[in-house]
Amino acid sequence: MLLKQNYDVVVIGAGPAGATLAYELGKKGIGVLVLEKEKLPRYKCCAGGVTSKAANLLDFDISAVAEDVICEVAFTFNLGNPFLGQHSEPLIYTVMRDVFDHFLMQRAQRLGAMLMDGKRVTQIQLGGDSVEISTADSTFRSRLVVGADGAYSIVARELSMNRGIEYITAIESEIVVAEDDLAKWKSRVRIDLGVIPGGYAWVFPKRGQLSIGAGCRASRARHLNRNYQKFLNSLSIGNYTIARSGSHLIPTCTEGRLVWQDRALLLGDAAGLTDPLTGEGIYNAIRSAQLAAPVIENYLTGAAGGLQDYQQIVDKKIITELRMARTLAKYFIRFPRLVFRILSKSDRVWRAERKVILGETDYAAVNEEVGGLKGILGQLLRL
Template sequence: MSTVENDADVIVVGAGPGGSTTAYHLARHGLRVLLLEKTEFPREKVCGDGLTPRAVKQLIKLGIDTSPEAGWLRNKGLRVIGGGVRLELDWPDLASFPNYGLVRTRLDFDDMLAKQAVTAGAVLRTGVNVTGPVLDDAGRSIGVRAQVGPGKEPAAFHAPLVIAADGVSGRFPLAMGLTKREDRPIGVAVRRYYHSPAKHDDDYLESWLELRSKESGDNLLPGYGWIFGMGDGRVNVGLGVLNSSSAFGKTNYRRLLTDWLANTPPEWGMTDEANADGPILGAALPMGFNRVPHYTKGVLLVGDSGGMVNPFNGEGIAYAMESGELAAEVAVQALARPAGADRERALAHYPTELKARYGGYYRLGGIFVKLIGRPEIMRIATRHGMPHPTLMRFVLKLLANLTDPRGGDAMDRVINAMTKVAPAV
């Protein structure tokens, strides 16, 4: 077999938060990185646009200025509404994570991260639609096939390692034969922007545990909702429905969103179609490692591509960025070794470490998803849990995965023990 000249040490497929974070850390360590993105920046993405302290920590590692002066809207914590109770829960004060969250549209956010990767030394190519792997005789990926530019010209790029960060579609891992696991939770989220002078600069992320419409009366609508102020005169409003709900796949989610919003105060501006800014858009939320293995035959999976959305709260950005950082660390160590068994041993550490970090926690999240998919359980939990602030602070730490691994308080120790005892997914 003839030797092929590599275009990079690592090819990263997809320049979302996971891909750009991966590319940044790889480039920072001196590797030649080719970051391939099928669209052009800036580009829109369906998302709640809210970032918890987990994601903020990753932004700080990337050298991003997260100050209000740089255009970020900071939030103090989570406002939870349910069971007739409205409770404001501040983000915990921890050694491991900052005590504030952020809001930023994906239009700005993804563009900013991609530029940061380029600043670190990565080569970004947009308008490159990766269609599948280039395989050697042993079936190992040695690059990618793609369609480039408006003419969709065929092209191939070569590297000894490929990192798939191509989101929920997971076209690259699918082309490698990695299909979704049907026994793992998945959600659907829809969201829309509204002009709302009354809510746009809210300093809490708002989560609705019970959704009702004027027509439904006391009957709960399926799912959970959010209202996140954007700080620019608009709010991001959306809802999520999990596959543990009997309504999953049988519901008009766009109608569900407008039915819920019709029950909100008129002064918020979400009952008037004239205040809407753009259409209602939806996306899937792949949770709890619903695509594995996370490393095989020269390919590592990062973020949504590997089903890494948190089942407890639907958060995907933080885990995309964390897994991207880990994938970069593993790749740097692996490529410092000769090709063969020694390098494969280093690469096999990636799924092992992912399982150690998140496996038990995601297992608990899968149980949580099954419970809240039943309206009667949700009703009992909100009515009896919400009136107890101490319990809800514990729930916030659990749902947002915010604890100190060592030296934390009693809540941290209980949550950490639960995740260690739970068998990893």
């Protein structure tokens, strides 16, 4: 077995979180090794929606890898007539995750990050002054390890950091349709709130296909596949071919989530930082990486503070917001019909949602704007 040493940081996972951290540390001149179990570029089952607020976190343009630019969201309840939420500027950029993730990783490599793909980590051991990360044929030593390896994070599992997580179950297909059918979805996303009990279904357009999927809380996923098929059949898209299809778990954290331990940090999905209301995880994947970078720099240079600062920052800037999203998600899950009625009859609600997508406000501000639970109940009673 080959022993490799002298890496400042080893990042496990080359998705948006891992690639962004490698990029941010590269800008600071910090050496990073990224271990990725698959060969890049690799397919990732994902709707592939990068919100404008997520894109705006990056200091480079992603338009080169955008499949479509979304300016309209069509909301329906149980396959009924849509409410169209529109905006003059981009709300969402759709991407194929194999292309997008590889694009981010290449940015990091330009700044000196080293990528070893096709390297599945099998063991992680914390020592007194270092961490040893083992694969089938190599062992790597680092001053710290960062888990950016998604819902099934080996870092979280090996270090017993995988508590405080609930899961959303999602299924999705990449569906090739006729050009005329594809053109109907140009710049428009579809979200149905009623056909999936405890969740929602979606259509995200890409250049040559539609990403069509559905998700709900894992505890309510018994009939997810059947209801997904119902949604797919309702779309009237004519002849189509399923190019790829898959299912996956989306982790969302609960109270007391541990994202730091000793010489290890967790980012993005590995930390359970997915939005429990929308199921969107790219924004917090990028943001958690950007929050971790200065903490890691301070740790490596011996400046004030330690890696525990990352836990405090994430608790303050991300977990608090996810707590509010979880509260709002309860309304969507329990009262999808009424939520749709509010949305379709009150432009104020769409304006608030649009601001969240654009990054102009957050869930806490939205909750305050509508008056919390009393305000929501008041709107329901006025319908």
